[in-house]
Amino acid sequence: MTAIALRGLNIAYAGTPVVRDVTLDVAEGESFALVGESxxxxxxxxKAITGLAPEWTGSIEVLGRPAAHHPDRKLARVVQMVFQDPYGSLHPRKTVDAVLTEALAIHGIGDRDARVEAVLRDVGLDRRFRFRYPHQLSGGQRQRVAIARALVLEPRILLLDEPTSALDVSVQAEILNLLKRLRAEHRLTYLLVTHNLPVVSFMCDRVAIMNRGRVVEIAPAAALHDGEFQDSYSRQLYAASGGNSPMESAGR
Amino acid sequence: MTAPLLSVRDLRVSFPRRDGGRINVVDGLSFDLGRERLGIVGESxxxxxMTGRAILRLVRPPGRVEASRLAFEGEDLTTLSERRMRALRGARISMVMQDPRYSLNPVMTVGRQIAEALRVHTPLGRAATRARVLQMLQDVRINDPERVAAMYPHEVSGGMGQRIMIAMMLIPRPSLLIADEPTSALDVSVQAQVLGLMDSLVRGNGMGLILISHDLDLVARYCDRILVMNAGRVVETCEARRLGEATHPYTRGLLAAVPRMRETRAELPTLDRRAWEGT
Incomplete structure (x- = not known):
């Protein structure tokens, strides 16, 4: 089954087109990357998939259902998003417990206490973190909370927007391992946005390369091993990311 | 052997703790820098x-800087008056920061800002100043210097903004450039351009460079020598091209934790943080 199907998708902000004619399919259980520069x-x-960028034309289907032009609670049960900056995406005056419980309350899900406990364990956070505020957590711990908040609703698709680019490399490794394990355990579908090609190589099955609002190429992530891209922009991005550097080839 | 450009011995930067004690965020750092490119890498x-700021004496109270030696071109920086220090900053040691959007003055044209950087240290006539500014913009590979000089910072891209910052920092012809994460706010393709440019200017003018970054690969590519820092101390010093042969477990751990372009590992090795930080 197709998890996300985009057909001729055009997206604009206040009339200015920013995404043009994007067509792609993400299969259920697949980890798919969207890469490109700022x-x-x-x-x-x-944002368009979640209804946060409402000015779009074309078609968006999520698990076979058309998406709306506004945030949709039913869709939120199956599609959740994790943002780049855990400092910005958690409410500073709510405890971890409040953040997670609120998500459950909004969707009228019971058995909250047990669910919160379980999801914290799932993302590798000790129970002593449950009643802490975001400022009492490190960057990596905060990102674990952000992932827990998305996961607590038991969605089938996670949209990940640069989930590790605000983190130190050693913390990034922990979060990437966590995301990989969660996908396997919960049979999740990932749509990951990043500018970091090695992260794609570690995390994803396929990759779409975007440039100026268009998808210029869709390739298997294995193309990152040999740099065999069709499009000249893709090759340029690959080279700029150190794809052809001798240090990489040596495998270090 | 000639005296080093910069000589640092037992540098300590400390901040007060809530219990009245002080915590050393830089804890006994020593190194000598010649006219070479030194990389300082480490995590947040x-x-x-703080090392970069301490050299320029930019650590504000309640932060405190101590060193048994902090000398630049033979001059003791720890005892220099604030006035002499101001004359030295920018003119002989310059610093490029992370994000050009926050470092440039939004209400002054690019040309005027660069001219100001020059005029403060080297008073020249108007025409001569303008000629130097346009030449400098050309040196940072801005094709249409006249047009760009008349622009405001919000009208230029991030990469061009950082090239303008570099122009501003290099126009007084300093002998040492400190670059603190100069490209981490930029896209990868622009990163390579900006670093390549900085590199050729630094080498062409025979300057010293301290490149501060969290990115091991980047530092290895653009430096001669690397200091790896953790918790305020240098854990390892090595030649940049030998980074792959680093021996300290922290350095090895950092290198291993970075995903690779040709990734085949099912799981990334993580650092045992308790061994280093106690968290």
Whole structure:
């Protein structure tokens, strides 16, 4: 089954087109990456899927159902998003417990105490973190909370917008391992936005390369191993990311 | 052997703790820098940025800087008056910061800002100043210097903004440039351009460079020598091209934690943080 199907998707902000004619399918259980530089429109695609960028034309289908032009509670049960900056995406005056419980309350889900406990365990947070505020957590711990908040609703698709680019490399490794394990355990579908090609190589099955609002190429993530891209922009991005550097080839 | 450009011995930067004690965020750092490119790498909180600021004496109270030696071109920076220090900053040691959007004055044209950086240290006539500014913009590979000089910072891209910052920092012809995460706010393709440019200017003018970054690969590519910092201390010093042969477990851990372009590992090795930080 197709988890996300985009057909001829155009997205605009206040009349200015930022994404043009994007067509792609993400299969259920797949980990799919959208890569490109700032302004390429990759995050905007995620926003359109969740109804946060309402000015779109074309078609968006999530698990076979057409998406709305506004945030939709039914859709939120199956599609959740994790943002780049855990400092900005958690309410500073709500405890971890409040953040997680609220998500459950909004969707009228019972058995909250047990669910919160379980999801914290799932993302590798000790129970002593449950009643802490965001400022009492490190960057990596906050991102774990943000992932827990998305996961607590038991969605089938996670939209990940640069989930590790605000983190140190050693913390990034922990979060990437966590995301990989969660996908396997919960059979999740990932649509990951990033500018970091090695992260794609570690996390994803396929990758769409975006440039100036268009998808210029869709390739298997294995193309990152040999740099075999069709499009000249893709090759340029690959080279700029150190794809051809001798240090990489040596495998270090 | 000639005296080093910069000589640092037992540098400590401390901040007060709530219990009345002080915590050293830089804890006994020593190194000598010639006219070479030195990289300082480490994660957040390792003290790498504070090291850069301490050299320029930009650590504000209640932060405190102590060193048994902090000498630049033979001059003791710890005892220099604030006035002499101001004359030295920018003219002989310059610093490029992370994000050009926050470092440039939004209400002054690019040309005037660069001219100001020059005029403060080297008073020249108007025509001569303007010629130097346009030449400098050309040196940072801005094709249409006249047009760009008349622009305001919000009208230029991030990459061009950072090239303008570099122009501003290099126009007084300093002998040492400190660059603190100069490209982490930029896209990868622009990163390579900006670093390549900085590199060729630094080498062409025979300057010293301290490149501060969290990115091991980037530092290895653009430096001769690397200091790896953790919790305020240098855990390892090595030649940049030998980074792959680093021996300290922290350095090895950091290198291993970075995903690779040709990734085949099912799981990334993580650092045992308790061994380093106690968290």
């Amino acid at each position: 302004g390429s429109g990759k995050s905007t695609v995620l | 909180g390792s003290g790498k940025s």
